[in-house]
Amino acid sequence: MEKLVSLCKRRGFIFQSSEIYGGAGSVWDYGPLGVELKRNLKDRWWHAMVRARDDIEGLDAAILMHPRVWEASGHVAGFTDPMVDCRVCKARFRADKLDDAQCPRKPSRKPGEHSDCDLTEPRLFNLMFKTTIGPVEDSASIAYLRPETAQGIYVNFLNIQQASRQKIPFGIAQIGKAFRNEITPGNFIFRTREFEQMEMQFFVDPAADHMQWFEFWKGERLAWHRSLGLAEDRLQFHQHSEKELAHYARAAFDIEFDFGGSLGFQEIEGVHHRGDYDLSRHQEYSGKRLEYVDQVANRRYLPFVIETSVGADRTTLAVLVNGYREEVVPGEQEGRVVLGIDPRIAPVKAGIFPLVKKDGMPEFAEKLARELRVRFPVFYDESGAIGRRYRRQDEVGTPFCLTVDGQTMQDGTVTVRDRDTLAQERVAADRVSDYLRLRLS
């Protein structure tokens, strides 16, 4: 993980936020390559979940919502961690993680040793960020930064159903930022205070076979992660036990990815059967009927909700961890670092190099880069030995490198080198665009 964090900074995937000011607590910025990788992931999710289906509608709800939303959802009362303060050193710890906590004043001491600490009773600390809206700072104008995007879907349920004329079963999907004032964030972009969710809420008839839909979405979502190239043996389901299950939930599975090292298997997505908890709470708190009207069967009911909720940052991290490898190259002294990212989500699709900086090769290669850039993200590089330029592209996961050499100037073909197999073949320069389109689809 340390090597990956260093690579991410050096090559422009991910920087610490406000780094020149010493950083902002567990907040990260996506640099030129990171933003493209994450965009590709989000676009794939949006296409699979919204555009390619006729039974899911898209939404982009705002981060700021009416404060009553969070009373109805249960977050104001229950979205808390129990905290204890130490009266001696003034540090604050999660009460349920005291055994792992270390006194900040005595770093030599082992975690969990609190022999001369003077700890307060546990107090509940709400994880929502609070702010005030409008010019007057009073309690009526409190607003929260949403801790999840799901509530934006529930409160818009009827508006969307009516505008889109969808019939149950159907879903609503959105991608957006959420915020949690985590006490112990960490592990790079795995747990951060500002993060991005890709959530879909699927509304089903409680009198029909809703467990079948639950199983359907479990399967679909696992298949989606596999389609990103995440290794099969690094993905698993974790079923929530009775104890883990929220009181209203009928079933819940996490999709876990093996991040390796001390992190191991961790949740990257949750598939939850939430019953009619959310809609019935909003119906109660808003005083507005949120029932779906089935005009054919002449019934009104609150649908059940199957939720699929995936962390965009965690999935980005999983793709990076899954792809990172160091390997020996046959016949070469130095090894190489490769980000074996699926070509379809790689931030740069092709590196384009003139073999040497003369004989018209730079001009030919630059022209090729200009033509390809309209359709694919490509990177032109003429500096340093060709081997070094290959290594630079391997390290950021570029699947193809196109080299313009002496033969190009004679027959118009370029060398196409494959990142993973290292195989090289010659392709006519005017066919490269079609070649890439085929290899990237």
Next chain:
Amino acid sequence: MEKLVSLCKRRGFIFQSSEIYGGAGSVWDYGPLGVELKRNLKDRWWHAMVRARDDIEGLDAAILMHPRVWEASGHVAGFTDPMVDCRVCKARFRADKLDDAQCPRKPSRKPGEHSDCDLTEPRLFNLMFKTTIGPVEDSASIAYLRPETAQGIYVNFLNIQQASRQKIPFGIAQIGKAFRNEITPGNFIFRTREFEQMEMQFFVDPAADHMQWFEFWKGERLAWHRSLGLAEDRLQFHQHSEKELAHYARAAFDIEFDFGGSLGFQEIEGVHHRGDYDLSRHQEYSGKRLEYVDQVANRRYLPFVIETSVGADRTTLAVLVNGYREEVVPGEQEGRVVLGIDPRIAPVKAGIFPLVKKDGMPEFAEKLARELRVRFPVFYDESGAIGRRYRRQDEVGTPFCLTVDGQTMQDGTVTVRDRDTLAQERVAADRVSDYLRLRLS
């Protein structure tokens, strides 16, 4: 505008946030059609500004940043509106807009009449939303929701320049949410407390011809808005006068769009020459050197910045206003409402209809919809008279309607109807995908 707001709600472009709770103050949610329209706009900007150019890098910086960022930027001290309170009615007004303000207790009174008001002296009210980060609520843990995305670019300037190996002149671009606690938001999605910016900061050599780059970006950005189909006579430049110009700014132009009605010409984008103000402030406040090193000329310097900053929501509104028209249809009793949106950014590309619900037409049309949906957002509709289905698609800006009729079942062709010209032609069903690709490029 009222008709447009109503259409936007009814058809699922834009809903009021938390509407079932009476709405959140000037915050809006993008519904199924709105989210696609805005995505298309943002994708076009990203392609034009980042992917199609080799001299601009992308970034996605976090909303939460180190609080010193906003001291350096001048927002903590200066991003304020002067406010006065009325001691009688407790209302708060912008001091510089008192002449337009109306007493909320006496709605019959004319704006600007404050005969028996007891107003306080003006006090400065900061427009940044404030929150606290981490578990302890003290002044050290204050965080602001960014009021602009630009600062995320400035603080990452050197990290990105080094990781991407760009040479000046080059730019950094990002799309992201920003927040301003506006006293008088309004006009639908024109001025909202939560909004989305598309900003690009272009770094140029202060010893070179930076005004030429300023002129270049003015031209490029105006051309981009025209490429969305915004009418030429509804777009204009507004040059900031000496009085309007920020003290550090060397020149500034707004690109204004004519929203019509009482709103008239309003800013949708700003093109600003900011000199080296931002980088020099961050250099001073962070204590870190932010100079660019020109290794060829052996010079170090702080570059000048040309900023192009466009509101994604305002541009979306401009596209909607620009496209909305009511017109008489020759030979028909009822008129029609059309959203004349450029086909490339229209949320739905084609409506697909069986002429009648029998003779295999629905099956044929559904199959065609399934095949097309993998590549284009399409909408299948079999309910109601065909004329009514056309009208529904006209109203949401769908450029093409494909109808499966009796002839289809014989020769495999479908009717393609053009939204704007109403012309109909027959196209073989298996050629429709290519036809759409051509018409949409």
